[in-house]
Amino acid sequence: MTNETSYDETIHFRENLTLLINNLSETCWNNLPNKIHQKVAMVFCDDISAIISGHSDETVKKIVRKLTEHESISGTTLLNGTGAKIDKHSAVIANGTAGDWCELDGGYRHALCHGGLYCIPALIAEAEALNAQVKDVLRALLIGYEIIAKLAKCFKYENLKLHGHASLAAIGAAAAIGTLRKHTPEMVFQAVNSASTLVNPGPFDHAVKGALIRNTWPGLAASNGLWAVDWLEMGVIATENSIYQIYKDIFGASCDPETLKYNLNETWEIEASYHKEHACCQYSHSAVEAARNIIENHGVLCVSNINSATLETHWRGELLSNPSPQTTLAGKFSMEHIVATTLKHGNADTEAFNENSLFDPDIERLRKKISLITYEPELEWPNDRPARLKIELTDGKVLVNECLSAKGGPDFPFKSADIENKLRNLVVGNPSYLLEPLVNILNLRDDYLNANWKDIIQK
Numbered sequence: 404m405t406n407e408t409s410y411d412e413t414i415h416f417r418e419n420l421t422l423l424i425n426n427l428s429e430t431c432w433n434n435l436p437n438k439i440h441q442k443v444a445m446v447f448c449d450d451i452s453a454i455i456s457g458h459s460d461e462t463v464k465k466i467v468r469k470l471t472e473h474e475s476i477s478g479t480t481l482l483n484g485t486g487a488k489i490d491k492h493s494a495v496i497a498n499g500t501a502g503d504w505c506e507l508d509g510g511y512r513h514a515l516c517h518g519g520l521y522c523i524p525a526l527i528a529e530a531e532a533l534n535a536q537v538k539d540v541l542r543a544l545l546i547g548y549e550i551i552a553k554l555a556k557c558f559k560y561e562n563l564k565l566h567g568h569a570s571l572a573a574i575g576a577a578a579a580i581g582t583l584r585k586h587t588p589e590m591v592f593q594a595v596n597s598a599s600t601l602v603n604p605g606p607f608d609h610a611v612k613g614a615l616i617r618n619t620w621p622g623l624a625a626s627n628g629l630w631a632v633d634w635l636e637m638g639v640i641a642t643e644n645s646i647y648q649i650y651k652d653i654f655g656a657s658c659d660p661e662t663l664k665y666n667l668n669e670t671w672e673i674e675a676s677y678h679k680e681h682a683c684c685q686y687s688h689s690a691v692e693a694a695r696n697i698i699e700n701h702g703v704l705c706v707s708n709i710n711s712a713t714l715e716t717h718w719r720g721e722l723l724s725n726p727s728p729q730t731t732l733a734g735k736f737s738m739e740h741i742v743a744t745t746l747k748h749g750n751a752d753t754e755a756f757n758e759n760s761l762f763d764p765d766i767e768r769l770r771k772k773i774s775l776i777t778y779e780p781e782l783e784w785p786n787d788r789p790a791r792l793k794i795e796l797t798d799g800k801v802l803v804n805e806c807l808s809a810k811g812g813p814d815f816p817f818k819s820a821d822i823e824n825k826l827r828n829l830v831v832g833n834p835s836y837l838l839e840p841l842v843n844i845l846n847l848r849d850d851y852l853n854a855n856w857k858d859i860i861q862k
Contacts, residue, residue, distance in 0.1 A: 419663035457501030458483035484833025499524035499622025516555035518548035521575030530856040547579030552672035558656035569605025576628020601627035613733025681751035688809030689790035785814035
């Protein structure tokens with residue numbers, strides 16, 4: 404009976420994935436409502452700004468220097484503003500790695516899936532090679548996002564076991580690239596199955612422990628997604644059940660095939676995406692906002708005047724406990740560091756999480772004074788990531804603030820003006836030539852949507 408049930412679920416999954424891809428293949432960009440155009444443009448421009456920001460990190464620069472040892476005048480442009488061109492696969496590794504380095508890329512509220520990050524590094528490289536129009540890139544992003552987000556919802560784990568940057572991203576890249584190349588639905592189906600065999604089982608706790616290898620996963624996945632489509636065109640493919648076999652049978656996820664067709668033709672998963680103001684794990688953003696609210700209400704606190712602090716957080720937030728982070732990545736996934744550096748700096752921008760912040764004596768002392776406890780009662784979505792911060796001062800005064808849900812998600816969405824402000828803050832220095840085009844894409848200017856991405860990136 405167990406084998407029969409498993410077999411039936413396999414067929415159900417395959418049929419629904421086929422239905423999803425067939426349905427998405429009929430998507431016409433010009434027939435989509437303006438709100439979807441706007442959301443896709445926001446995700447695109449937001450994640451491009453995150454990639455540009457990541458390229459300013461010294462470690463990313465070292466990685467890029469290694470990847471650019473063999474430059475090519477006919478290659479793919481890096482988003483670091485240098486004008487350097489390298490082979491397509493090295494470029495997507497560099498841009499994909501930069502994309503998550505500062506923790507400013509957007510995500511998805513219904514599952515651990517950064518759909519934009521999983522599609523965009525490969526898409527912009529392929530768009531440059533194909534001389535594709537921006538609107539075709541945005542359409543491919545929308546479809547790639549839909550496929551990978553629905554798959555992320557379809558397969559669920561009992562705990563935060565695998566990181567999506569490792570275990571999902573290659574499929575998103577393959578879906579987007581297959582779409583941009585105008586492949587048939589059957590070929591896109593084959594591409595995503597092949598890409599599923601090229602994912603890696605990266606542990607979620609690598610982020611909390613600060614293992615910087617985690618930041619390379621989206622770039623490597625983007626390259627693998629590209630390879631999946633390249634090899635498909637040569638007849639090198641996986642089996643039609645590869646996705647189900649890998650996630651259900653090997654990774655041990657439960658599977659709900661119905662999620663693949665839920666609300667099909669009614670809503671888009673990209674509408675449930677979130678954008679980031681704070682340069683740290685989104686699970687902590689409610690804690691950042693509670694800390695900032697305390698500062699706004701009571702003024703900047705002298706760290707030496709803080710006797711203790713208690714953060715009530717959701718179960719995911721409790722997993723981010725690390726009072727002594729040793730890398731910038733660990734700091735961005737340490738609730739103690741996130742609260743401490745926010746209280747010290749008054750914000751949670753990239754500077755608040757640089758390497759100096761990790762070993763700042765004030766912040767080190769404050770981290771040790773912060774305790775994490777469970778926020779009760781457990782709340783339903785969209786308030787499932789709340790924070791209540793209580794600070795006791797040395798004079799006995801107690802300051803308390805609560806944030807049930809951080810800004811940037813579908814319940815408190817950013818507007819295009821918020822993304823434009825983010826662009827103006829991050830697209831600076833050598834890459835600043837991209838600011839005007841990105842703002843115009845964000846504002847859905849027809850001349851920029853109809854422009855070729857190659858003409859924009861190579862100016």
